[in-house]
Amino acid sequence: MKKVGFVGLGIMGTGMAGQLLQKGFEVTVWNRDKTKAGPLVEQGARLAASPAELAAEVEVVLSMLRDDAVVREVLLGAEGLIAAARPGTYFVDMSTVTPAMARELAAAAKAKGCPFLDAPVLGSKGAAASGGLSILVGGEATDLEAVREVLAAMGQTITHVGPNGTSAVLKLANNQVGAVVLAALGESLALCETSELTMSREAVLDILVGTAGRVSSMKKPKIAERNWETEFALELMHKDLTQTLQAANELNVPMPVLASAREVFQRARHDGKGQLDFSAIADLSEA
Numbered sequence: 001m002k003k004v005g006f007v008g009l010g011i012m013g014t015g016m017a018g019q020l021l022q023k024g025f026e027v028t029v030w031n032r033d034k035t036k037a038g039p040l041v042e043q044g045a046r047l048a049a050s051p052a053e054l055a056a057e058v059e060v061v062l063s064m065l066r067d068d069a070v071v072r073e074v075l076l077g078a079e080g081l082i083a084a085a086r087p088g089t090y091f092v093d094m095s096t097v098t099p100a101m102a103r104e105l106a107a108a109a110k111a112k113g114c115p116f117l118d119a120p121v122l123g124s125k126g127a128a129a130s131g132g133l134s135i136l137v138g139g140e141a142t143d144l145e146a147v148r149e150v151l152a153a154m155g156q157t158i159t160h161v162g163p164n165g166t167s168a169v170l171k172l173a174n175n176q177v178g179a180v181v182l183a184a185l186g187e188s189l190a191l192c193e194t195s196e197l198t199m200s201r202e203a204v205l206d207i208l209v210g211t212a213g214r215v216s217s218m219k220k221p222k223i224a225e226r227n228w229e230t231e232f233a234l235e236l237m238h239k240d241l242t243q244t245l246q247a248a249n250e251l252n253v254p255m256p257v258l259a260s261a262r263e264v265f266q267r268a269r270h271d272g273k274g275q276l277d278f279s280a281i282a283d284l285s286e287a
């Protein structure tokens with residue numbers, strides 16, 4: 001498969017389309033703001049006048065757009081990509097969208113006779129520009145094999161995670177961990193900087209980031225095996241979270257992420273888990 005269409009030349013899409021060009025694919029691009037296509041056109045990409053024109057002339061259409069609403073407009077609209085595609089054209093939407101959107105896209109593409117994969121990515125601007133993304137793929141494994149070479153131009157790892165929509169679940173689940181960790185880190189940094197600590201911001205961050213980064217990998221084996229043999233009791237972590245709130249109160253520092261996390265620990269204590277290892281806090285599913 002050599003003729004690739006790429007729609008959505010934002011921070012991520014520009015790097016990804018650039019990688020496809022570097023690796024010898026014939027790339028046709030489209031973006032709402034046409035000026036962003038300039039550097040790619042200089043590297044050999046063709047600029048399509050519309051999504052429909054692009055879809056009609058390539059073997060696989062990749063999209064990297066902002067959100068559900070944009071994906072709906074550009075892929076599902078009457079003048080959109082799917083309506084204009086020939087049956088047999090592969091679609092790979094790499095935007096971060098909801099699982100429901102991914103399933104809706106898959107159904108629309110398949111109704112047109114077009115295989116569809118949802119394939120959001122892990123990694124940011126640097127990884128996109130260097131072909132180092134991790135690509136999570138939902139859909140038929142055989143469809144992934146058909147486009148694997150194209151995805152390999154952009155991704156260092158390609159993981160088939162399940163049927164259409166499941167990659168979105170994993171991608172969103174992954175992002176929320178990163179988002180909540182950073183929000184919690186910000187609260188702790190504010191607490192330290194409001195106190196009379198004399199360390200530099202960088203030195204405080206070294207300690208906080210070291211812990212934030214280590215705790216999940218340290219506790220991962222216990223969580224995977226549901227082994228709650230106590231190394232640090234949940235009860236004691238609850239005590240520390242409560243004490244942190246007291247310190248925050250003294251220093252007049254708002255810590256809403258901490259406050260809600262403490263309630264999660266309170267719930268676990270209420271459910272009789274106080275003497276278990278605190279990693280048991282990560283055991284919420286029924287599975």
Ligand code: NAP
Nearest residue numbers: 008009010011012013032033065066070095096123124125
């Ligand atoms: P971005 O730079 O804001 O690019 C968004 C893209 O969507 C642009 O091509 C933009 O076109 C297009 N778009 C927005 N509104 C549109 C509309 N109404 N009609 C047509 N096109 C429209 O975002 P990004 O960082 O590249 O992210 C793209 C996707 O990847 C998002 O779903 C994001 O969550 C996900 N993601 C981002 C990162 C990251 O680190 N940045 C990492 C992993 C995943 P214009 O250029 O015309 O505005």
